[in-house]
Amino acid sequence: MRFLTAISIIIIGFFVSPITHAAQVTNIESAPERVRPLLPGLDAPQLTLRNKDNKSVNLNNLYADNKATVIVVYRGGWCPYCSRQLAGIQKIEAQIAGYGAKIIAVSPDSPAALAKSKIDSPNYQLLSDSKLALAQALGVAYFLDEKTAKAYRDRMGVNFVDLDGQSKVALPVPAVFVVDKKGLVQFQYTNPNYKVRLDESVLLAAVKAASIL
Template identity: 45%
Template sequence: MKFSHLMLPLLALLLSAKLFANPIAADAESVSPLLNGEQIPAVMLKDSSGKVVDLKNLIAQKPTVLFFYRGGWCPYCNNQLGQLKEIEPKLIELGYQLVGISPDSPEKLAASAGERKLDYLLLSDANMDAARAFGLAFFTSKQTSDAYLARMKLENPLFTTPEGEPRLVLPVPAVYIADKEGLVHFQYVNPNFKVRPAPELILTAAKLAATKA
């Protein structure tokens, strides 16, 4: 019994530390993303069929081009999905797999993949665990939250700000290239969601990273 009493404060401290280890940024410009030379974090996601996927185990299978996007409702994201589809054969030739992560539900991922005839893997990060672990998650403003929820009819769960206000949380769009050991060789993160890296840039970075792996 004494052991249990001693352990309770420690468990509470550990849970608290885990909760605040990857805080949600106040806005897109305040994120602290994972950088080159760092390791891909351990996180569990779901594919379009609802199957749980261990991201580190997935990346251990082959070098990976991993990208975060806001969702299938975002026109800039849809344009990027198409651009990546075009260069996927060249990435496969280089030995890579292409993986996309967004807050979309598995059902919405399946719809996006079917509509755009995507062959690469899309993963659901509805709880923003991956976005937080990568340091990409941020609170949208109240105006943006209200507008997106109303106009786009989003079903994303809301998160509470430090001030106690419910807000929509999104990932800053990003691209990561990692080897099978999970080491990041390239990262592109831009808080301006309208600007995405050119496919040629991603291919060039993938080729350079392949020579170092």
């Protein structure tokens, strides 16, 4: 039975319309309240993502090259709450850079979608997690219920990562992680209520603390 279960997990994949992306389902919860974010003291994921120019960005290199790295996980450029959060962080970008830290904001948006953003800075960049690999590794990915998934698709016209081409849709719970130079998570904030975001003053304090370790 365990063997059959393992095989079932391996063959289940994700598809993004109109381009197909195969991604393994390893850690996606059934609801936002059930996610289990990576805790402080644990190793941050060492993955490679794509920027708006579709170029590879290795997270492990970012950790090592900066005193601290801020990972902002957001739902996508279509989300007004996410847009406000990104704009708020943009206002304190210089202060965060002053601590020797850099910001990466990660969403399921494709590199092409990221290219439409006005955020363009060596200290603050947007990255694509179209396969939800980072969201799963951080423990913040979840499946939307069928009603919500249909509303998002029909009313907002947004493409999401699908399970087997069905109506089951996965998104990340908005979250913020601060990772130190050694690649360890020093701070984590996750809220199942996507309308509530981390205050910028708290983020600054977390970055300051992580940058002096």
